[in-house]
Structure formats: structure tokens, C-alpha cells
Amino acid sequence: MFFKKKNYVVGLDIGTSYVKMVQLKDVKEGGYELGFYDMMPLLPGTIAEGNITDKAQLTSVIRELMKKTGCKSADAVIGVSGHSSVIIKRITIPTMTEEELTNSIRYEAEQYIPFDIDDVNIDFQIIGPKQDEEGQMDVVLVAAKKNVITDYAEAAEEAGLNVILADVDSFALSNMYEFNYDTTAKRIVALINVGATNSIINILQDGLPVFTRDSAIGSGHHTDMLEEELSISKEDAERLKLGRAVDGVDPEQAQTIITNASEDIYGEISRSFDYFRSSVGFEEINGIILGGGAAVLKGFPEMMAERLGIEVELADPFKGLKIPDTLNKDFLKEMGPMAAVAVGLALRREDDK
Numbered sequence: 168m169f170f171k172k173k174n175y176v177v178g179l180d181i182g183t184s185y186v187k188m189v190q191l192k193d194v195k196e197g198g199y200e201l202g203f204y205d206m207m208p209l210l211p212g213t214i215a216e217g218n219i220t221d222k223a224q225l226t227s228v229i230r231e232l233m234k235k236t237g238c239k240s241a242d243a244v245i246g247v248s249g250h251s252s253v254i255i256k257r258i259t260i261p262t263m264t265e266e267e268l269t270n271s272i273r274y275e276a277e278q279y280i281p282f283d284i285d286d287v288n289i290d291f292q293i294i295g296p297k298q299d300e301e302g303q304m305d306v307v308l309v310a311a312k313k314n315v316i317t318d319y320a321e322a323a324e325e326a327g328l329n330v331i332l333a334d335v336d337s338f339a340l341s342n343m344y345e346f347n348y349d350t351t352a353k354r355i356v357a358l359i360n361v362g363a364t365n366s367i368i369n370i371l372q373d374g375l376p377v378f379t380r381d382s383a384i385g386s387g388h389h390t391d392m393l394e395e396e397l398s399i400s401k402e403d404a405e406r407l408k409l410g411r412a413v414d415g416v417d418p419e420q421a422q423t424i425i426t427n428a429s430e431d432i433y434g435e436i437s438r439s440f441d442y443f444r445s446s447v448g449f450e451e452i453n454g455i456i457l458g459g460g461a462a463v464l465k466g467f468p469e470m471m472a473e474r475l476g477i478e479v480e481l482a483d484p485f486k487g488l489k490i491p492d493t494l495n496k497d498f499l500k501e502m503g504p505m506a507a508v509a510v511g512l513a514l515r516r517e518d519d520k
């Protein structure tokens with residue numbers, strides 16, 4: 168297999184507020200070694216609701232990030248997330264093999280997708296037999312607008328990367344989990360990635376996905392609330408989130424606003440959990456694995472555990488990787504949860520499917 172010989176793959180996670188880049192190298196004895204992980208912020212207005220609004224700006228940030236990491240041209244897997252351009256739906260269809268579904272997925276998808284079927288790329292994950300309904304199975308269906316994927320791919324290619332695949336953030340998150348964690352344990356785990364404008368919730372039972380949802384809320388809500396209530400700039404709001412001082416702002420007041428914004432995010436997650444519990448019929452979620460920018464926001468995971476009454480563990484996407492001594496271990500530990508999607512992308516190989 169030609170692809171396997173190219174043993175450097177970059178996972179490029181282009182978020183609304185940060186671009187994250189991870190490089191994984193195949194190791195001869197099996198598994199992967201982390202080549203690098205780094206990130207750079209995007210100027211507000213570069214990406215809006217999942218669409219690129221300033222491609223030149225995005226390309227230049229990716230290029231800078233490549234320079235920072237020392238990445239020469241490389242094969243890359245890019246991610247696309249929720250918003251209006253990607254639709255993720257759980258559907259029930261007659262039981263068939265993966266191959267049969269590959270052939271009929273466009274037909275099946277047509278009834279569930281509000282876009283012209285010719286304008287989207289379709290992907291799916293078979294979940295398994297539908298409970299209490301013989302001959303039926305559950306499938307997670309993904310439809311991503313081709314023009315949006317092309318836009319992201321072009322920005323990455325113009326920066327010098329060779330885009331070999333595009334994947335959906337929520338699949339990448341599951342991928343990261345499957346690779347790094349023990350999925351054989353009998354338990355129900357919620358994988359949650361809280362980004363800037365989007366939160367992904369994937370619930371797995373005994374390692375298999377049973378529920379997935381994208382919510383249009385993220386840590387950008389903290390920023391918006393700080394801006395609004397303190398009449399400050401976005402930049403100052405971001406500074407406060409990182410625990411830095413801003414002239415004329417009482418840190419305690421800022422913390423109260425951050426806490427209130429966090430409550431809104433927990434509320435949204437809690438509603439998704441309620442929906443999961445009522446629709447799927449399992450009761451207990453045994454633990455949460457939390458990634459994304461909010462996971463590195465001070466106090467956010469602890470308060471989440473308290474509010475939801477569920478243990479929260481920070482995602483460690485590097486857990487199952489070889490880490491060379493030359494990399495900064497403190498940075499990897501501190502900012503690791505933000506790499507959850509990027510690692511999942513870099514783990515994707517063409518012959519997975």
C-alpha cells in the first residue's frame with residue numbers, strides 16, 4: 168500500500184478561533200510517535216459559522232504555524248465541524264452490511280439531508296442493531312457541503328500541505344478516544360469537546376457510539392459575555408479568560424461572568440444528556456472525557472463535574488503515543504485537551520475504510 172509508506176501525517180484542526188496542528192509519524196515497531204503539536208489563534212472574522220470568510224488570512228496563519236513547527240510540505244487530514252455546512256444525524260434503516268450501505272447511502276441519505284445530494288459528501292458509521300426493532304439498524308449519517316470542504320482544503324494546500332482526506336470533527340474525536348483509551352470496559356462515557364463556537368457530544372457505550380450531537384455553544388460564549396457585560400474588546404475578554412489582568416476590570420467580577428457563562432454551557436450539555444437518557448433508554452453516564460479549549464480554561468472541568476454530578480477527566484490525546492524527549496512535556500500536558508480533534512484527524516488513514 169503506497170499510503171502506508173508515507174509515514175508522516177499532519178492533523179489540521181481549523182477551528183473558529185485557533186488552528187491546531189499535530190504531526191504523527193509511523194513507528195516501525197507499530198503505533199505512532201508525536202512529531203509536533205502547536206496552535207495559533209485566528210483573527211476574529213476569519214471563519215464565521217463554519218465558513219471561511221478570509222481565506223488569505225487563514226492560509227497565512229497555517230503557513231506561520233508550519234514555520235513555527237518546522238513542518239515542510241506534508242500529507243494532511245483536515246477537519247470540518249458542525250455549523251450549517253455539516254449535518255450529523257442518527258438514522259434507522261434496514262440492516263445491511265457496510266458494503267451494501269456504501270452503495271446505497273446516497274439514496275438513504277437523500278430523505279434526511281436538507282441540501283441537494285449532489286452538493287454534499289456523505290459519510291456514515293454503523294452503530295449496530297436497533298434495540299427492540301428486528302431487521303433495523305442505527306447509523307450515524309454525515310453530510311458535509313463539498314464547497315465548504317474544498318474551501319478548507321484550498322487554504323491548507325495554498326499554505327503548502329497536501330490534503331489527503333477530510334473528516335468530521337466528531338468522528339475524529341471518537342477516533343482519538345478509540346486509539347488512546349480502553350474501549351472494552353463496560354461503561355458509558357461521554358466524549359465532549361467544547362471549542363469556541365461549537366460543542367461536540369459523543370456518547371459511547373462499551374466503546375461503541377450510541378449518541379452524537381453538535382451544539383452551537385462554546386467558550387466563545389465566555390468571551391461574548393465578558394465583552395457585553397464589561398463593555399471591553401474581544402482581545403481584553405480573551406485576556407481575562409487566560410487569567411491575565413485588564414486595566415479597569417475587577418478580576419472577581421470577571422470571574423462571576425465567566426462562571427455564569429460556564430453555567431449556560433453546562434445547561435446545554437445537561438439537556439443533551441437528558442435527551443440521550445430519554446431517547447436511548449440507558450440511565451447512567453459513568454464519566455466525561457473533556458477536550459477543546461474550554462477544557463484548559465481554569466476551573467471549567469471541576470465545576471462541570473460538580474454541576475453535572477459526573478466525573479470529568481481531561482482528554483489526553485497523547486496517551487497512546489510515543490513522545491520524544493525533545494518536545495516540551497509541560498506544554499503537551501497543559502494544552503493537550505485542545506489537541507483532541509487534531510490527533511484524531513492525524514490518526515486517520517486512507518485504508519481505515
Ligand SMILES: Nc1ncnc2c1ncn2[C@@H]1O[C@H](COP(=O)(O)OP(=O)(O)OP(=O)(O)O)[C@@H](O)[C@H]1O
Pocket residue numbers: 181182183184185186248361362363364365366385386387390405408409458459460461463464465505
Ligand atoms: N489557555 C487557553 N488557550 C487557548 N484558548 C483557550 C484557553 N482557555 C480557554 N480558551 C478558549 O478556548 C477556545 C478555543 O478552543 P478550541 O481551539 O477548541 O476552539 P476552536 O476549535 O477554535 O472552535 P470551534 O471548534 O468551536 O470552531 C477559545 O474560545 C479560547 O478563548
Ligand SMILES: [Mg+2]
Pocket residue numbers: 180181182183248362363508
Ligand atoms: Mg474545534
